[in-house]
Amino acid sequence: MKPSLRTTIAGIEMVNPLMMSSGTFGFGEDFTRFSDFDNAQVGAIVLKGTTLKPRLGNPPPRIAETPAGVLNSIGLQNPGVEAVVTEILPRLAESGLQTPLVANIAGETVDEFAELATRFSQATNLAAIEVNISCPNVRHGDLDFGAEPRPASEVIAAVRSAPHLPLIAKLTPNTARTVDVARACVDAGADALSLINTLTGMVIDLSSRRPLLGNKTGGLSGPAIKPVAVAKVHQVFDAGGHLVPLVGMGGISNGDDAYEFILAGAAAVGVGTVLFYNHRAPREISAGLAAHLERAGFRRLSDAVGAAHSKKHWRKGSDETT
Amino acid sequence: MSAPRHQPSDEPVYRESAPVVRVSALRGGHCRLRLGAPSIAASIRPGQFVNVGPPGDSTLLRRPFGVYQTLDRTDIELLFKVVGKGTAALAEVSPGDELDIIGPLGNGFDLSEDFAETAVLVAGGFGVAPLYALAQALREKGSQTYLFVGTEEDVPVETSDSSMQLSFVDPDVKITLTDFEELGAVARVASMRHRPGFFHGLASELLERFLHHAGSGCNARVYACGPWAMLKRTAGIAAEYNLTCEVLLEERMGCGIGACMSCAVRLKGENGEPVYARACVEGPVFDAAIVDWDAK
Numbered sequence: 233m234k235p236s237l238r239t240t241i242a243g244i245e246m247v248n249p250l251m252m253s254s255g256t257f258g259f260g261e262d263f264t265r266f267s268d269f270d271n272a273q274v275g276a277i278v279l280k281g282t283t284l285k286p287r288l289g290n291p292p293p294r295i296a297e298t299p300a301g302v303l304n305s306i307g308l309q310n311p312g313v314e315a316v317v318t319e320i321l322p323r324l325a326e327s328g329l330q331t332p333l334v335a336n337i338a339g340e341t342v343d344e345f346a347e348l349a350t351r352f353s354q355a356t357n358l359a360a361i362e363v364n365i366s367c368p369n370v371r372h373g374d375l376d377f378g379a380e381p382r383p384a385s386e387v388i389a390a391v392r393s394a395p396h397l398p399l400i401a402k403l404t405p406n407t408a409r410t411v412d413v414a415r416a417c418v419d420a421g422a423d424a425l426s427l428i429n430t431l432t433g434m435v436i437d438l439s440s441r442r443p444l445l446g447n448k449t450g451g452l453s454g455p456a457i458k459p460v461a462v463a464k465v466h467q468v469f470d471a472g473g474h475l476v477p478l479v480g481m482g483g484i485s486n487g488d489d490a491y492e493f494i495l496a497g498a499a500a501v502g503v504g505t506v507l508f509y510n511h512r513a514p515r516e517i518s519a520g521l522a523a524h525l526e527r528a529g530f531r532r533l534s535d536a537v538g539a540a541h542s543k544k545h546w547r548k549g550s551d552e553t554t
Numbered sequence: 555m556s557a558p559r560h561q562p563s564d565e566p567v568y569r570e571s572a573p574v575v576r577v578s579a580l581r582g583g584h585c586r587l588r589l590g591a592p593s594i595a596a597s598i599r600p601g602q603f604v605n606v607g608p609p610g611d612s613t614l615l616r617r618p619f620g621v622y623q624t625l626d627r628t629d630i631e632l633l634f635k636v637v638g639k640g641t642a643a644l645a646e647v648s649p650g651d652e653l654d655i656i657g658p659l660g661n662g663f664d665l666s667e668d669f670a671e672t673a674v675l676v677a678g679g680f681g682v683a684p685l686y687a688l689a690q691a692l693r694e695k696g697s698q699t700y701l702f703v704g705t706e707e708d709v710p711v712e713t714s715d716s717s718m719q720l721s722f723v724d725p726d727v728k729i730t731l732t733d734f735e736e737l738g739a740v741a742r743v744a745s746m747r748h749r750p751g752f753f754h755g756l757a758s759e760l761l762e763r764f765l766h767h768a769g770s771g772c773n774a775r776v777y778a779c780g781p782w783a784m785l786k787r788t789a790g791i792a793a794e795y796n797l798t799c800e801v802l803l804e805e806r807m808g809c810g811i812g813a814c815m816s817c818a819v820r821l822k823g824e825n826g827e828p829v830y831a832r833a834c835v836e837g838p839v840f841d842a843a844i845v846d847w848d849a850k
């Protein structure tokens with residue numbers, strides 16, 4: 233029997249565990265221009281990071297290629313929550329799209345995060361909110377919400393008090409305290425954790441002798457960061473992150489990569505940068521993952537979650553009913 | 555049919571495994587590459603581009619290129635210069651190899667409006683590449699086309715001596731681009747170095763001389779592709795003469811299809827506030843009048 237890829241995390245019911253990562257998939261309306269791309273083939277769509285006010289973004293250049301990776305400094309260019317809630321989400325609903333949609337919110341203050349969550353909970357076609365406490369391209373004064381447990385938990389608690397939608401806290405790898413931050417987020421009410429966001433990096437242009445990106449630094453993604461991401465997922469799962477489902481991401485480009493994240497402890501996976509060079513990746517990853525599960529004798533995906541760990545953990549909120 | 559200017563492109567995009575039909579090295583590290591890509595060839599318009607996947611594992615991201623011309627409605631021909639890792643790998647492909655390409659991408663030049671009788675194309679170096687297909691389309695529309703190319707290096711395509719006398723340059727400025735001349739276009743090449751047969755100066759100075767000579771009644775349309783400084787000067791001259799000018803802007807890209815916001819071009823917004831547009835869908839062709847020329 234073919235293993236099922238159906239996955240439910242934090243109440244988000246998905247045909248497979250592939251969640252299109254925030255910022256790499258726009259608002260779900262771009263890749264469908266490919267005749268062989270169908271949003272129905274992906275588990276969920278995480279929308280571009282959205283702020284309270286429309287945001288201009290950083291000066292270009294905003295992207296550089298690095299060995300097996302991509303460095304970006306978009307700076308959260310987005311039309312603002314009002315446009316997303318009143319124009320984009322209704323348009324997606326009208327299009328008949330069934331794929332679960334997850335908003336990705338980025339505030340500059342705790343109050344802004346809370347307000348964003350309140351605004352988004354007025355939408356009728358959102359499955360969850362991902363709280364981006366980890367954008368490396370945007371400064372919050374001296375505060376980097378995702379780097380320390382206390383500000384992270386303040387943000388999650390504030391968002392939690394808004395009308396109910398499942399919450400996913402998105403963690404940064406740019407801290408030594410990932411595990412503490414993960415724990416703080418769960419304690420503050422996060423229903424799931426996603427990790428990792430991009431790693432801070434820089435490229436210097438040899439001819440101008442200046443940083444290449446307009447913002448000087450950017451966030452590294454793609455295959456180059458995969459081992460870092462796998463380690464973070466493994467670590468968080470081990471340290472109690474298994475209490476909620478983890479969405480693992482960072483450089484996933486094929487079924488092998490996705491399987492590796494599942495073994496490390498991810499209940500679902502993010503698909504991002506690979507889309508820039510292979511829009512067929514979601515289909516290929518699903519097929520590759522199913523083949524792995526079948527070969528290893530797992531009847532369903534959830535049985536393989538965390539199999540790289542010596543003892544199996546109990547998880548809350550993930551698919552245990554099938 | 556072409557999309558009106560600055561409307562984001564929402565046309566279908568094809569992915570093709572495109573066999574290399576021919577590859578030829580040209581002067582100055584330029585390369586001409588013919589690929590079999592029937593779906594793209596049948597639908598691409600001048601100024602749109604393709605995103606070419608790397609041969610083997612040479613790079614991660616695709617590389618954007620304009621299309622020099624479509625051939626037999628089944629093939630596309632690219633003209634590019636080797637400038638880095640990706641283009642170096644592309645120059646090494648052989649006939650029979652397959653490249654993973656997507657297109658048509660972007661909006662393309664505006665060919666929908668009533669036409670000015672005269673079209674002036676201004677190019678810097680290999681900026682001439684996306685303009686040949688435009689010159690072909692302009693000829694079909696019945697416009698008289700002029701092309702001014704500025705380069706300090708080898709001219710990327712075949713050149714010859716034109717026998718046509720022009721009123722706005724000395725008779726010894728006679729080097730022309732053979733492909734364009736064969737279309738009935740008037741082409742001349744400018745260089746800041748003294749080179750026999752070249753106009754001594756900038757391509758934009760040729761534009762200025764041409765417009766000055768043509769006088770105020772001249773109803774020309776200007777199209778340009780090349781380095782920022784050249785485009786900025788060209789846009790300034792077109793504005794001075796009150797002419798519509800379209801520029802093809804090259805920006806670094808991620809997805810090429812509108813999803814990632816990497817390819818931002820700064821425009822002057824409606825109330826003077828700057829806005830960033832995506833070169834891969836709202837561009838790469840922009841109305842020069844709305845580009846924020848102080849952005850770089």
Ligand SMILES: Cc1cc2nc3c(=O)[nH]c(=O)nc-3n(C[C@H](O)[C@H](O)[C@H](O)COP(=O)(O)OP(=O)(O)OC[C@H]3O[C@@H](n4cnc5c(N)ncnc54)[C@H](O)[C@@H]3O)c2cc1C
Pocket residue numbers: 296297603613615616617618619620621633634635636637638639640641642680683684803804805806807838
């Ligand atoms: C719409 C469009 C049409 C183009 N048409 C042509 C053409 O017809 N002929 C031609 O020779 N070149 C063209 N270019 C430029 C071409 O894309 C670059 O020369 C090429 O990407 C360089 O890649 P590389 O790996 O050799 O250089 P590297 O410098 O090693 O590239 C590093 C990264 O920067 C990007 N990059 C570098 N230079 C440019 C540039 N000028 N524009 C955009 N991205 C760049 C690359 O794509 C890559 O992601 C076009 C660019 C755009 C955006």
Ligand SMILES: Cc1cc2nc3c(=O)[nH]c(=O)nc-3n(C[C@H](O)[C@H](O)[C@H](O)COP(=O)(O)O)c2cc1C
Pocket residue numbers: 253254255256280281282302304306308336364367402428429430452453454455457481482483484502503504505506808814816
């Ligand atoms: C161009 C780009 C834009 C991104 N924008 C966002 C964003 O707005 N919000 C967010 O939480 N993550 C953002 N990310 C991070 C991705 O969602 C993902 O966490 C990261 O890229 C690692 O996965 P990958 O290697 O598969 O791309 C962005 C990444 C890229 C490459």
Ligand code: FES
Pocket residue numbers: 806807808809810811812813814815816817832833834835
């Ligand atoms: S390259 Fe991704 S939006 Fe233009």
